Amino acid sequence: MSTSNNKPSLHTILTPQLLDLYDVKDSIVVIIDVFRATSTMATALHNGATKIIPVDSAEQCIEMGKQTGGITAGERDGKIIPGLSYGNSPSEYPRSFIENKTLVITTTNGTKLLHMALKQGAKEVITGSFPNLTRVVDYLKQQKAPVILGCSGWKNRFNIEDALFAGAVIEAIKDEFTIHCDSSFMANQLYNQHKNNLPEYIKTVTHWHRLAAYGLEADMLYCISQDTAPSLPIFENGSLVNRIM
Protein backbone atom coordinates (compact mmCIF):
# COMPACT_ATOMS: atom_id res chain seq x y z
CA MET A 1 0.00 0.00 0.00
CA SER A 2 1.13 3.51 -0.67
CA THR A 3 3.05 5.59 1.83
CA SER A 4 3.25 8.89 -0.02
CA ASN A 5 2.73 11.83 2.29
CA ASN A 6 0.78 13.73 -0.32
CA LYS A 7 -2.08 11.30 -0.13
CA PRO A 8 -4.85 11.58 2.45
CA SER A 9 -4.92 9.08 5.30
CA LEU A 10 -7.29 6.13 5.59
CA HIS A 11 -8.11 4.30 8.81
CA THR A 12 -10.60 1.59 9.67
CA ILE A 13 -12.33 1.30 13.03
CA LEU A 14 -13.46 -2.24 13.71
CA THR A 15 -16.23 -1.33 16.17
CA PRO A 16 -17.93 1.92 17.30
CA GLN A 17 -16.12 1.59 20.63
CA LEU A 18 -12.86 2.49 18.86
CA LEU A 19 -14.09 5.67 17.14
CA ASP A 20 -12.91 7.92 19.98
CA LEU A 21 -9.28 6.93 19.26
CA TYR A 22 -9.41 9.01 16.10
CA ASP A 23 -9.83 12.68 15.35
CA VAL A 24 -12.65 12.72 12.81
CA LYS A 25 -12.92 16.47 12.31
CA ASP A 26 -11.15 16.51 8.95
CA SER A 27 -12.46 13.14 7.85
CA ILE A 28 -15.21 11.64 5.81
CA VAL A 29 -16.62 8.87 8.00
CA VAL A 30 -18.19 5.97 6.11
CA ILE A 31 -20.79 4.22 8.27
CA ILE A 32 -20.85 0.49 7.49
CA ASP A 33 -23.62 -1.81 8.70
CA VAL A 34 -23.83 -4.51 6.07
CA PHE A 35 -26.51 -6.54 7.92
CA ARG A 36 -28.64 -4.51 7.28
CA ALA A 37 -28.95 -0.82 8.07
CA THR A 38 -26.68 0.70 5.43
CA SER A 39 -27.73 -1.80 2.77
CA THR A 40 -31.34 -0.81 3.39
CA MET A 41 -30.49 2.91 3.34
CA ALA A 42 -28.71 2.62 -0.01
CA THR A 43 -31.67 0.69 -1.39
CA ALA A 44 -34.36 3.10 -0.18
CA LEU A 45 -32.53 6.12 -1.60
CA HIS A 46 -31.77 4.33 -4.85
CA ASN A 47 -35.46 3.56 -5.12
CA GLY A 48 -36.37 7.21 -4.82
CA ALA A 49 -36.90 7.91 -1.12
CA THR A 50 -36.70 11.68 -0.59
CA LYS A 51 -34.64 11.29 2.53
CA ILE A 52 -33.85 8.99 5.44
CA ILE A 53 -33.86 10.21 9.03
CA PRO A 54 -31.68 7.90 11.16
CA VAL A 55 -32.69 7.98 14.83
CA ASP A 56 -31.35 6.32 17.98
CA SER A 57 -34.50 4.92 19.55
CA ALA A 58 -38.01 3.68 18.85
CA GLU A 59 -39.41 6.67 20.77
CA GLN A 60 -37.58 9.15 18.56
CA CYS A 61 -38.66 7.17 15.52
CA ILE A 62 -42.34 7.48 16.45
CA GLU A 63 -41.97 11.18 17.27
CA MET A 64 -40.08 11.95 14.05
CA GLY A 65 -42.59 9.95 12.04
CA LYS A 66 -45.36 12.17 13.38
CA GLN A 67 -43.43 15.37 12.71
CA THR A 68 -42.44 14.50 9.15
CA GLY A 69 -45.25 12.23 8.02
CA GLY A 70 -42.49 9.72 7.26
CA ILE A 71 -42.59 5.95 7.31
CA THR A 72 -41.31 4.58 10.62
CA ALA A 73 -39.05 1.53 10.59
CA GLY A 74 -37.12 -0.52 13.06
CA GLU A 75 -36.63 -4.10 14.24
CA ARG A 76 -35.35 -5.84 17.31
CA ASP A 77 -34.71 -9.56 17.29
CA GLY A 78 -36.14 -9.92 13.80
CA LYS A 79 -39.52 -8.34 14.60
CA ILE A 80 -40.91 -4.88 13.86
CA ILE A 81 -40.67 -2.77 17.02
CA PRO A 82 -44.15 -2.12 18.51
CA GLY A 83 -45.33 1.34 17.47
CA LEU A 84 -43.33 1.35 14.23
CA SER A 85 -44.70 0.36 10.83
CA TYR A 86 -41.94 -1.39 8.91
CA GLY A 87 -38.75 -3.39 9.43
CA ASN A 88 -35.08 -3.11 8.50
CA SER A 89 -35.19 -5.28 5.40
CA PRO A 90 -34.10 -3.76 2.08
CA SER A 91 -36.81 -5.85 0.42
CA GLU A 92 -39.48 -3.73 2.11
CA TYR A 93 -38.45 -0.62 0.17
CA PRO A 94 -39.05 -1.10 -3.58
CA ARG A 95 -39.59 1.99 -5.75
CA SER A 96 -43.33 1.33 -5.90
CA PHE A 97 -43.50 1.86 -2.16
CA ILE A 98 -40.73 4.25 -1.09
CA GLU A 99 -40.46 6.73 -3.99
CA ASN A 100 -40.89 10.34 -2.84
CA LYS A 101 -41.34 9.29 0.76
CA THR A 102 -39.38 9.98 3.93
CA LEU A 103 -38.07 7.00 5.89
CA VAL A 104 -37.44 7.35 9.63
CA ILE A 105 -35.36 4.40 10.78
CA THR A 106 -33.72 3.07 13.93
CA THR A 107 -31.36 0.09 13.92
CA THR A 108 -29.27 -1.78 16.49
CA ASN A 109 -25.81 -0.73 15.41
CA GLY A 110 -25.56 1.47 12.31
CA THR A 111 -27.66 4.44 13.39
CA LYS A 112 -25.77 4.53 16.70
CA LEU A 113 -22.36 4.80 15.02
CA LEU A 114 -23.70 7.46 12.65
CA HIS A 115 -24.74 9.64 15.57
CA MET A 116 -21.41 9.05 17.32
CA ALA A 117 -19.56 10.27 14.22
CA LEU A 118 -21.75 13.37 14.02
CA LYS A 119 -21.29 14.08 17.72
CA GLN A 120 -17.50 13.81 17.39
CA GLY A 121 -17.66 16.42 14.64
CA ALA A 122 -16.98 14.39 11.51
CA LYS A 123 -16.43 16.60 8.49
CA GLU A 124 -18.84 14.49 6.50
CA VAL A 125 -20.81 11.29 7.02
CA ILE A 126 -21.83 8.89 4.26
CA THR A 127 -23.07 5.31 4.43
CA GLY A 128 -21.57 2.32 2.65
CA SER A 129 -22.67 -1.20 1.81
CA PHE A 130 -22.05 -3.70 -0.98
CA PRO A 131 -25.20 -2.55 -2.86
CA ASN A 132 -23.61 0.92 -3.25
CA LEU A 133 -19.91 -0.02 -3.15
CA THR A 134 -18.85 1.63 -6.40
CA ARG A 135 -20.64 4.89 -5.60
CA VAL A 136 -18.80 5.05 -2.26
CA VAL A 137 -15.47 4.25 -3.90
CA ASP A 138 -15.91 6.85 -6.62
CA TYR A 139 -16.93 9.50 -4.12
CA LEU A 140 -13.95 8.89 -1.83
CA LYS A 141 -11.55 9.01 -4.78
CA GLN A 142 -13.05 12.29 -5.89
CA GLN A 143 -12.98 14.04 -2.51
CA LYS A 144 -9.29 13.42 -1.75
CA ALA A 145 -9.92 13.90 2.00
CA PRO A 146 -8.95 11.72 4.99
CA VAL A 147 -11.24 8.72 5.35
CA ILE A 148 -12.39 6.68 8.32
CA LEU A 149 -14.17 3.45 7.47
CA GLY A 150 -16.47 2.87 10.42
CA CYS A 151 -17.65 -0.67 11.05
CA SER A 152 -20.83 -0.74 13.13
CA GLY A 153 -20.20 -4.24 14.44
CA TRP A 154 -22.65 -5.94 16.76
CA LYS A 155 -23.27 -4.23 20.10
CA ASN A 156 -19.75 -2.82 19.97
CA ARG A 157 -18.20 -6.18 19.15
CA PHE A 158 -16.26 -6.76 15.93
CA ASN A 159 -18.08 -8.43 13.09
CA ILE A 160 -16.69 -9.90 9.92
CA GLU A 161 -19.22 -8.65 7.35
CA ASP A 162 -18.53 -4.97 8.05
CA ALA A 163 -14.77 -5.59 7.90
CA LEU A 164 -15.28 -7.33 4.53
CA PHE A 165 -16.95 -4.24 3.12
CA ALA A 166 -14.19 -2.00 4.52
CA GLY A 167 -11.73 -4.35 2.81
CA ALA A 168 -13.59 -4.04 -0.50
CA VAL A 169 -13.40 -0.23 -0.34
CA ILE A 170 -9.70 -0.37 0.56
CA GLU A 171 -8.99 -2.73 -2.33
CA ALA A 172 -10.46 -0.17 -4.72
CA ILE A 173 -8.83 2.99 -3.34
CA LYS A 174 -5.65 1.97 -1.54
CA ASP A 175 -3.30 3.39 -4.14
CA GLU A 176 -4.72 6.85 -3.57
CA PHE A 177 -4.48 6.92 0.24
CA THR A 178 -1.76 6.68 2.87
CA ILE A 179 -2.54 3.64 5.01
CA HIS A 180 -0.64 2.89 8.23
CA CYS A 181 -3.36 0.95 9.96
CA ASP A 182 -3.39 -2.74 10.83
CA SER A 183 -7.20 -2.76 10.90
CA SER A 184 -7.20 -1.66 7.27
CA PHE A 185 -4.53 -4.18 6.27
CA MET A 186 -6.47 -6.98 7.96
CA ALA A 187 -9.82 -5.95 6.44
CA ASN A 188 -8.28 -5.76 2.99
CA GLN A 189 -6.67 -9.19 3.33
CA LEU A 190 -9.91 -10.68 4.63
CA TYR A 191 -11.80 -9.32 1.63
CA ASN A 192 -9.21 -10.51 -0.88
CA GLN A 193 -9.15 -13.95 0.70
CA HIS A 194 -12.92 -14.38 0.37
CA LYS A 195 -14.07 -12.08 -2.43
CA ASN A 196 -14.51 -14.91 -4.90
CA ASN A 197 -16.73 -16.94 -2.58
CA LEU A 198 -18.57 -14.33 -0.51
CA PRO A 199 -21.98 -16.09 -0.62
CA GLU A 200 -20.43 -19.22 0.87
CA TYR A 201 -18.05 -17.52 3.26
CA ILE A 202 -20.70 -15.22 4.69
CA LYS A 203 -22.59 -18.23 6.02
CA THR A 204 -19.78 -18.85 8.51
CA VAL A 205 -20.05 -15.51 10.37
CA THR A 206 -21.92 -15.10 13.65
CA HIS A 207 -24.42 -12.54 12.35
CA TRP A 208 -25.50 -14.91 9.57
CA HIS A 209 -26.58 -17.45 12.16
CA ARG A 210 -28.35 -14.81 14.24
CA LEU A 211 -30.41 -13.51 11.29
CA ALA A 212 -30.89 -16.89 9.61
CA ALA A 213 -32.79 -17.93 12.73
CA TYR A 214 -35.36 -15.30 11.65
CA GLY A 215 -35.46 -16.58 8.07
CA LEU A 216 -33.49 -13.65 6.66
CA GLU A 217 -31.08 -15.56 4.41
CA ALA A 218 -32.31 -13.91 1.18
CA ASP A 219 -31.94 -10.48 2.77
CA MET A 220 -28.36 -11.20 3.72
CA LEU A 221 -27.43 -12.50 0.28
CA TYR A 222 -28.84 -9.27 -1.17
CA CYS A 223 -26.75 -7.30 1.33
CA ILE A 224 -23.52 -8.78 -0.07
CA SER A 225 -24.48 -8.20 -3.71
CA GLN A 226 -22.43 -5.43 -5.31
CA ASP A 227 -23.82 -2.29 -6.90
CA THR A 228 -27.46 -3.34 -6.92
CA ALA A 229 -28.52 0.00 -5.37
CA PRO A 230 -26.04 2.60 -6.63
CA SER A 231 -26.98 5.58 -4.47
CA LEU A 232 -24.71 7.72 -2.30
CA PRO A 233 -26.37 8.40 1.08
CA ILE A 234 -24.83 11.55 2.54
CA PHE A 235 -25.84 13.25 5.79
CA GLU A 236 -27.10 16.81 5.27
CA ASN A 237 -29.31 18.91 7.57
CA GLY A 238 -30.45 16.06 9.76
CA SER A 239 -31.05 13.38 7.15
CA LEU A 240 -29.41 11.14 4.62
CA VAL A 241 -30.07 12.14 1.03
CA ASN A 242 -28.86 10.67 -2.24
CA ARG A 243 -25.95 12.72 -3.59
CA ILE A 244 -26.20 12.74 -7.37
CA MET A 245 -22.70 12.95 -8.89
Place this chain on the structure above:
Amino acid sequence: MSTSNNKPSLHTILTPQLLDLYDVKDSIVVIIDVFRATSTMATALHNGATKIIPVDSAEQCIEMGKQTGGITAGERDGKIIPGLSYGNSPSEYPRSFIENKTLVITTTNGTKLLHMALKQGAKEVITGSFPNLTRVVDYLKQQKAPVILGCSGWKNRFNIEDALFAGAVIEAIKDEFTIHCDSSFMANQLYNQHKNNLPEYIKTVTHWHRLAAYGLEADMLYCISQDTAPSLPIFENGSLVNRIM
Protein backbone atom coordinates in the same frame (compact mmCIF):
# COMPACT_ATOMS: atom_id res chain seq x y z
CA MET B 1 -15.55 -24.85 14.91
CA SER B 2 -17.41 -26.72 17.56
CA THR B 3 -20.76 -25.60 18.91
CA SER B 4 -21.30 -28.16 21.64
CA ASN B 5 -22.75 -26.59 24.74
CA ASN B 6 -20.67 -28.79 27.00
CA LYS B 7 -17.51 -27.06 25.95
CA PRO B 8 -16.31 -23.83 27.57
CA SER B 9 -16.57 -20.61 25.59
CA LEU B 10 -13.68 -18.83 23.91
CA HIS B 11 -13.69 -15.16 22.88
CA THR B 12 -11.01 -12.87 21.51
CA ILE B 13 -10.83 -9.16 22.27
CA LEU B 14 -8.95 -7.30 19.58
CA THR B 15 -7.92 -4.34 21.77
CA PRO B 16 -8.04 -3.54 25.52
CA GLN B 17 -10.82 -1.05 24.79
CA LEU B 18 -13.16 -3.98 24.10
CA LEU B 19 -12.49 -5.90 27.34
CA ASP B 20 -15.42 -4.29 29.17
CA LEU B 21 -17.86 -5.92 26.73
CA TYR B 22 -17.16 -9.27 28.37
CA ASP B 23 -17.74 -10.71 31.80
CA VAL B 24 -14.32 -12.06 32.75
CA LYS B 25 -15.18 -13.34 36.23
CA ASP B 26 -15.31 -17.01 35.21
CA SER B 27 -12.60 -16.74 32.58
CA ILE B 28 -8.92 -17.29 32.15
CA VAL B 29 -7.68 -14.13 30.43
CA VAL B 30 -4.60 -14.60 28.25
CA ILE B 31 -2.69 -11.32 27.93
CA ILE B 32 -1.06 -11.10 24.51
CA ASP B 33 1.57 -8.48 23.65
CA VAL B 34 3.74 -10.15 21.04
CA PHE B 35 5.95 -7.06 20.47
CA ARG B 36 7.33 -7.42 23.12
CA ALA B 37 6.00 -7.49 26.67
CA THR B 38 4.66 -11.03 26.88
CA SER B 39 7.48 -12.47 24.78
CA THR B 40 9.96 -10.92 27.21
CA MET B 41 8.00 -12.17 30.25
CA ALA B 42 7.96 -15.74 28.94
CA THR B 43 11.68 -15.49 28.26
CA ALA B 44 12.66 -14.08 31.65
CA LEU B 45 10.67 -16.73 33.53
CA HIS B 46 11.96 -19.51 31.29
CA ASN B 47 15.47 -18.30 32.07
CA GLY B 48 14.87 -18.61 35.79
CA ALA B 49 13.57 -15.24 36.98
CA THR B 50 11.92 -15.77 40.38
CA LYS B 51 9.01 -13.53 39.47
CA ILE B 52 7.92 -10.61 37.33
CA ILE B 53 6.05 -7.63 38.77
CA PRO B 54 4.12 -5.88 35.98
CA VAL B 55 3.44 -2.22 36.79
CA ASP B 56 1.57 0.57 35.02
CA SER B 57 4.06 3.42 35.19
CA ALA B 58 7.74 4.29 35.43
CA GLU B 59 7.15 5.78 38.88
CA GLN B 60 5.64 2.55 40.19
CA CYS B 61 8.49 0.63 38.56
CA ILE B 62 11.11 2.66 40.43
CA GLU B 63 9.20 2.36 43.73
CA MET B 64 8.66 -1.39 43.35
CA GLY B 65 12.30 -1.87 42.36
CA LYS B 66 13.34 -0.25 45.62
CA GLN B 67 10.89 -2.31 47.69
CA THR B 68 11.82 -5.66 46.16
CA GLY B 69 15.42 -5.17 45.15
CA GLY B 70 14.28 -6.17 41.68
CA ILE B 71 15.60 -5.17 38.29
CA THR B 72 13.62 -2.26 36.83
CA ALA B 73 12.75 -2.33 33.14
CA GLY B 74 10.79 -0.23 30.70
CA GLU B 75 11.11 1.54 27.36
CA ARG B 76 9.36 4.32 25.55
CA ASP B 77 10.08 4.98 21.89
CA GLY B 78 12.84 2.39 21.84
CA LYS B 79 14.84 3.89 24.72
CA ILE B 80 15.14 2.83 28.38
CA ILE B 81 12.94 5.12 30.48
CA PRO B 82 15.07 7.50 32.63
CA GLY B 83 15.31 6.12 36.16
CA LEU B 84 14.93 2.47 35.06
CA SER B 85 17.83 0.12 34.39
CA TYR B 86 16.87 -2.14 31.49
CA GLY B 87 14.64 -2.26 28.44
CA ASN B 88 11.81 -4.45 27.10
CA SER B 89 13.91 -6.69 24.89
CA PRO B 90 13.83 -10.45 25.53
CA SER B 91 17.51 -10.52 24.57
CA GLU B 92 18.36 -8.58 27.75
CA TYR B 93 17.25 -11.46 29.98
CA PRO B 94 19.45 -14.53 29.42
CA ARG B 95 19.74 -17.07 32.26
CA SER B 96 23.20 -15.77 33.18
CA PHE B 97 21.62 -12.44 34.06
CA ILE B 98 18.04 -13.01 35.20
CA GLU B 99 18.15 -16.34 37.08
CA ASN B 100 16.83 -16.05 40.64
CA LYS B 101 16.10 -12.36 40.22
CA THR B 102 12.88 -10.32 40.34
CA LEU B 103 11.99 -8.27 37.27
CA VAL B 104 9.81 -5.17 37.69
CA ILE B 105 8.56 -4.11 34.25
CA THR B 106 6.33 -1.49 32.67
CA THR B 107 5.34 -1.58 28.99
CA THR B 108 3.15 0.51 26.69
CA ASN B 109 0.30 -1.92 26.15
CA GLY B 110 0.63 -5.35 27.76
CA THR B 111 0.96 -4.38 31.42
CA LYS B 112 -2.03 -2.06 31.02
CA LEU B 113 -4.33 -4.81 29.73
CA LEU B 114 -3.13 -7.16 32.46
CA HIS B 115 -4.18 -4.68 35.14
CA MET B 116 -7.52 -4.09 33.41
CA ALA B 117 -8.24 -7.83 33.48
CA LEU B 118 -7.34 -8.03 37.17
CA LYS B 119 -9.49 -5.00 37.97
CA GLN B 120 -12.46 -6.53 36.14
CA GLY B 121 -12.08 -9.60 38.34
CA ALA B 122 -10.69 -12.18 35.93
CA LYS B 123 -10.67 -15.66 37.43
CA GLU B 124 -7.09 -16.11 36.30
CA VAL B 125 -4.55 -14.18 34.24
CA ILE B 126 -1.75 -15.75 32.23
CA THR B 127 0.44 -14.30 29.49
CA GLY B 128 0.92 -15.68 26.01
CA SER B 129 3.39 -15.23 23.17
CA PHE B 130 4.85 -17.34 20.41
CA PRO B 131 7.90 -18.26 22.54
CA ASN B 132 5.54 -19.99 25.01
CA LEU B 133 2.67 -20.95 22.67
CA THR B 134 2.55 -24.67 23.44
CA ARG B 135 2.63 -24.12 27.20
CA VAL B 136 -0.34 -21.76 26.90
CA VAL B 137 -2.23 -24.18 24.66
CA ASP B 138 -1.61 -27.14 26.96
CA TYR B 139 -2.66 -25.16 30.00
CA LEU B 140 -5.93 -23.97 28.45
CA LYS B 141 -6.80 -27.49 27.30
CA GLN B 142 -6.18 -28.79 30.79
CA GLN B 143 -8.22 -26.17 32.66
CA LYS B 144 -11.45 -26.60 30.67
CA ALA B 145 -12.61 -23.09 31.71
CA PRO B 146 -13.93 -20.17 29.60
CA VAL B 147 -11.11 -18.33 27.85
CA ILE B 148 -10.67 -14.74 26.75
CA LEU B 149 -7.72 -14.13 24.46
CA GLY B 150 -6.78 -10.51 25.14
CA CYS B 151 -4.84 -8.67 22.46
CA SER B 152 -2.96 -5.68 23.89
CA GLY B 153 -2.85 -3.85 20.57
CA TRP B 154 -1.15 -0.49 20.24
CA LYS B 155 -2.56 2.32 22.38
CA ASN B 156 -5.97 0.67 22.21
CA ARG B 157 -5.83 0.22 18.44
CA PHE B 158 -5.95 -3.21 16.83
CA ASN B 159 -2.67 -4.76 15.80
CA ILE B 160 -2.06 -7.76 13.60
CA GLU B 161 0.71 -9.53 15.53
CA ASP B 162 -1.40 -10.03 18.65
CA ALA B 163 -4.32 -11.30 16.55
CA LEU B 164 -1.92 -13.74 14.85
CA PHE B 165 -0.99 -15.22 18.20
CA ALA B 166 -4.63 -15.45 19.25
CA GLY B 167 -5.23 -17.26 15.96
CA ALA B 168 -2.41 -19.70 16.69
CA VAL B 169 -3.92 -20.55 20.08
CA ILE B 170 -7.38 -20.97 18.53
CA GLU B 171 -5.99 -23.26 15.82
CA ALA B 172 -4.63 -25.55 18.54
CA ILE B 173 -7.65 -25.63 20.87
CA LYS B 174 -10.74 -24.82 18.80
CA ASP B 175 -12.14 -28.33 18.90
CA GLU B 176 -12.35 -28.19 22.67
CA PHE B 177 -14.14 -24.83 22.98
CA THR B 178 -17.44 -23.30 21.89
CA ILE B 179 -16.62 -20.34 19.67
CA HIS B 180 -19.30 -17.88 18.50
CA CYS B 181 -17.06 -14.91 18.01
CA ASP B 182 -16.12 -13.20 14.75
CA SER B 183 -12.92 -11.84 16.30
CA SER B 184 -11.80 -15.41 16.97
CA PHE B 185 -12.80 -16.60 13.49
CA MET B 186 -10.90 -13.72 11.90
CA ALA B 187 -7.80 -14.22 14.06
CA ASN B 188 -7.75 -17.92 13.29
CA GLN B 189 -8.10 -17.31 9.54
CA LEU B 190 -5.38 -14.66 9.63
CA TYR B 191 -3.01 -17.08 11.35
CA ASN B 192 -3.77 -19.94 8.98
CA GLN B 193 -3.30 -17.69 5.98
CA HIS B 194 0.16 -16.60 7.11
CA LYS B 195 1.51 -19.31 9.39
CA ASN B 196 3.86 -20.70 6.77
CA ASN B 197 5.47 -17.35 6.04
CA LEU B 198 5.30 -15.49 9.36
CA PRO B 199 8.84 -14.00 9.15
CA GLU B 200 7.97 -12.40 5.82
CA TYR B 201 4.39 -11.46 6.60
CA ILE B 202 5.27 -9.83 9.91
CA LYS B 203 7.37 -7.25 8.06
CA THR B 204 4.17 -5.77 6.61
CA VAL B 205 2.51 -4.83 9.91
CA THR B 206 2.62 -1.32 11.34
CA HIS B 207 4.39 -2.27 14.57
CA TRP B 208 7.25 -3.84 12.61
CA HIS B 209 7.96 -0.51 10.98
CA ARG B 210 7.72 1.34 14.30
CA LEU B 211 10.24 -0.95 16.04
CA ALA B 212 12.47 -1.50 13.00
CA ALA B 213 13.15 2.23 13.12
CA TYR B 214 14.88 1.50 16.45
CA GLY B 215 16.88 -1.41 15.00
CA LEU B 216 14.78 -4.08 16.74
CA GLU B 217 14.30 -6.47 13.82
CA ALA B 218 16.10 -9.40 15.51
CA ASP B 219 13.99 -8.90 18.62
CA MET B 220 10.81 -9.10 16.60
CA LEU B 221 11.88 -12.22 14.71
CA TYR B 222 12.57 -13.84 18.09
CA CYS B 223 9.10 -12.77 19.26
CA ILE B 224 7.44 -14.76 16.47
CA SER B 225 9.54 -17.90 17.05
CA GLN B 226 7.52 -20.71 18.58
CA ASP B 227 8.31 -22.45 21.85
CA THR B 228 11.75 -20.97 22.37
CA ALA B 229 10.87 -20.02 26.00
CA PRO B 230 8.41 -22.66 27.23
CA SER B 231 7.30 -21.11 30.51
CA LEU B 232 3.77 -20.44 31.74
CA PRO B 233 3.56 -16.96 33.34
CA ILE B 234 0.60 -16.93 35.71
CA PHE B 235 -0.45 -14.06 37.97
CA GLU B 236 -0.39 -14.96 41.66
CA ASN B 237 -0.17 -12.66 44.66
CA GLY B 238 0.87 -9.58 42.74
CA SER B 239 3.36 -11.08 40.33
CA LEU B 240 3.78 -13.38 37.39
CA VAL B 241 5.47 -16.67 38.24
CA ASN B 242 6.29 -19.68 36.11
CA ARG B 243 3.67 -22.38 36.67
CA ILE B 244 5.42 -25.74 36.44
CA MET B 245 3.01 -28.34 35.08
